[in-house]
Amino acid sequence: MAVDREQVLRSAAALLTRKATATMDEVARAAGISRATLHRHFAGRDALVRALESLGIAECEAALEEARTDEGPAAEAVRRLVRAMEPSAALLAFLYTENQLFEGEEQNEGWARIDAAFTELFRRGQESGEFRIDLTPAWLTEALYGLLASGAWAVAEGRVARNDFTHMIAELLLGGALRREEP
Amino acid sequence: MAVDREQVLRSAAALLTRKATATMDEVARAAGISRATLHRHFAGRDALVRALESLGIAECEAALEEARTDEGPAAEAVRRLVRAMEPSAALLAFLYTENQLFEGEEQNEGWARIDAAFTELFRRGQESGEFRIDLTPAWLTEALYGLLASGAWAVAEGRVARNDFTHMIAELLLGGALRREEP
DNA sequence: CCCACATGAGACAGTCTTGTCTCATTCAGG
DNA sequence: CCTGAATGAGACAAGACTGTCTCATGTGGG
Numbered sequence: 001m002a003v004d005r006e007q008v009l010r011s012a013a014a015l016l017t018r019k020a021t022a023t024m025d026e027v028a029r030a031a032g033i034s035r036a037t038l039h040r041h042f043a044g045r046d047a048l049v050r051a052l053e054s055l056g057i058a059e060c061e062a063a064l065e066e067a068r069t070d071e072g073p074a075a076e077a078v079r080r081l082v083r084a085m086e087p088s089a090a091l092l093a094f095l096y097t098e099n100q101l102f103e104g105e106e107q108n109e110g111w112a113r114i115d116a117a118f119t120e121l122f123r124r125g126q127e128s129g130e131f132r133i134d135l136t137p138a139w140l141t142e143a144l145y146g147l148l149a150s151g152a153w154a155v156a157e158g159r160v161a162r163n164d165f166t167h168m169i170a171e172l173l174l175g176g177a178l179r180r181e182e183p
Numbered sequence: 184m185a186v187d188r189e190q191v192l193r194s195a196a197a198l199l200t201r202k203a204t205a206t207m208d209e210v211a212r213a214a215g216i217s218r219a220t221l222h223r224h225f226a227g228r229d230a231l232v233r234a235l236e237s238l239g240i241a242e243c244e245a246a247l248e249e250a251r252t253d254e255g256p257a258a259e260a261v262r263r264l265v266r267a268m269e270p271s272a273a274l275l276a277f278l279y280t281e282n283q284l285f286e287g288e289e290q291n292e293g294w295a296r297i298d299a300a301f302t303e304l305f306r307r308g309q310e311s312g313e314f315r316i317d318l319t320p321a322w323l324t325e326a327l328y329g330l331l332a333s334g335a336w337a338v339a340e341g342r343v344a345r346n347d348f349t350h351m352i353a354e355l356l357l358g359g360a361l362r363r364e365e366p
Numbered sequence: 367c368c369c370a371c372a373t374g375a376g377a378c379a380g381t382c383t384t385g386t387c388t389c390a391t392t393c394a395g396g
Numbered sequence: 397c398c399t400g401a402a403t404g405a406g407a408c409a410a411g412a413c414t415g416t417c418t419c420a421t422g423t424g425g426g
Contacts, residue, residue, distance in 0.1 A: 002403095020280075024383075024384070033403080033404085035384095035405095036386090036387095036403075036404065037404075039384090039385070040403085043385090044384075044385070078360070122360070125360065129362065130362060131361060132358070132362045132363070134350070135351060135355055136343070136347075136351075138342050138343065139342070139347075139351045140360055142333050142336075142337045143330060143351075145333065146329045146332060146333025146334075147326060147329055147330070147333075150325050150326055150328065150329025150330075151325075154321075154325045159321050159325060160322050164319075167317070168318060168319075168322045171317065171318060172322070172323070172326055172359065173360055174359045175360075175361050176354075176356060177258075177314045177315065177318060177323055177356055177357050177358075177359075178258060178313065178314060178358050178359075179315045185372070185373095206414085207415090216374085217373070217374045217375070218374095218414095219373075219374065219375075219376090219417095220372080220373055223372085227414075228413095
């Protein structure tokens with residue numbers, strides 16, 4: 001009887017990732033509930049997107065926690081981080097493009113904390129000598145978001161195998177396309 | 184008097200990149216013309232997007248031509264390609280996300296040719312031993328689109344300097360974040 | 367100078383989406 | 397079994413956007 005708010009958000013995220021302009025009615029159907037019930041739980045489309053944003057922020061923070069990005073070699077930390085974020089990639093892909101629409105409005109402060117943590121990880125890698133210094137931490141953070149989104153879409157459309165997701169993203173971000181010289 | 188169709192498409196691309204849901208009225212105002220005139224030149228929103236898609240395809244093909252991707256080392260070809268695509272990055276960023284909406288509809292065949300050329304470039308790099316083989320050409324192609332879009336947004340929001348655009352994208356795609364051992 | 371043509375401004379109906387409301391139904395717990 | 401709360405279905409008005417139309421303007425070419 002009682003609607004599972006979490007499950008509604010999950011299916012909404014899955015749908016909106018595929019079709020960002022889906023109507024409230026489509027979101028409701030995707031969640032297997034009526035539009036009226038959807039409105040009872042989320043005051044409107046804005047509230048729904050805000051709730052998805054909160055969910056995304058919470059998952060990112062959980063991933064940061066789980067990956068322990070301040071421990072060990074930065075490269076390994078990045079790999080752990082990508083692996084921890086994989087389940088959230090589709091949601092982040094939606095939020096990443098949705099954020100482009102928030103023209104003037106200030107964005108949720110949660111993102112600032114997450115961006116700071118990402119940036120700090122890349123900065124730490126540069127300081128330790130692991131990472132090159134000609135690519136700014138801000139750009140590496142941006143690229144991580146972009147690659148996660150690209151990866152989520154590529155998987156959704158069958159262009160990349162789901163099992164390769166973590167490897168493709170982490171290794172491209174870390175090592176790039178060029179072949180390494182054998183040591 | 185006569186409206187410059189090209190200039191209208193340019194300003195539409197610039198606006199839609201920032202705000203993908205802009206109305207026909209906003210697009211018209213951004214181009215400095217009335218909504219009626221915009222409708223006289225593009226039958227509707229669909230036609231406008233199609234025209235933008237054609238423009239994007241034409242620019243990609245021009246960039247491929249200019250970069251001569253079948254000549255010289257693959258890595259250098261990728262650098263030339265990114266440099267040639269830089270002016271189109273914002274438009275591509277819009278089309279990249281817009282394509283996510285074309286659920287069922289078949290996509291323009293032009294993209295297939297462009298994807299094929301990109302993929303062939305990465306495949307050539309793998310064959311020559313320049314590129315690693317654990318990242319598939321399809322994923323590298325996807326990542327190139329994603330990084331171009333991320334770069335365009337990062338520049339638009341001031342998180343990356345416009346002058347660094349080409350370097351940031353090409354070098355991340357090729358070399359990744361890890362520092363190379365000195366030879 | 368004059369005319370044809372492109373444009374701007376605005377009106378208009380049609381459609382889609384939203385947000386709210388009502389009412390009947392169903393389900394769980396007492 | 398009974399009651400209350402949550403849900404589904406549907407109606408409804410309001411608003412936004414679209415696509416089309418008309419009419420006045422003014423501008424460039426003949």
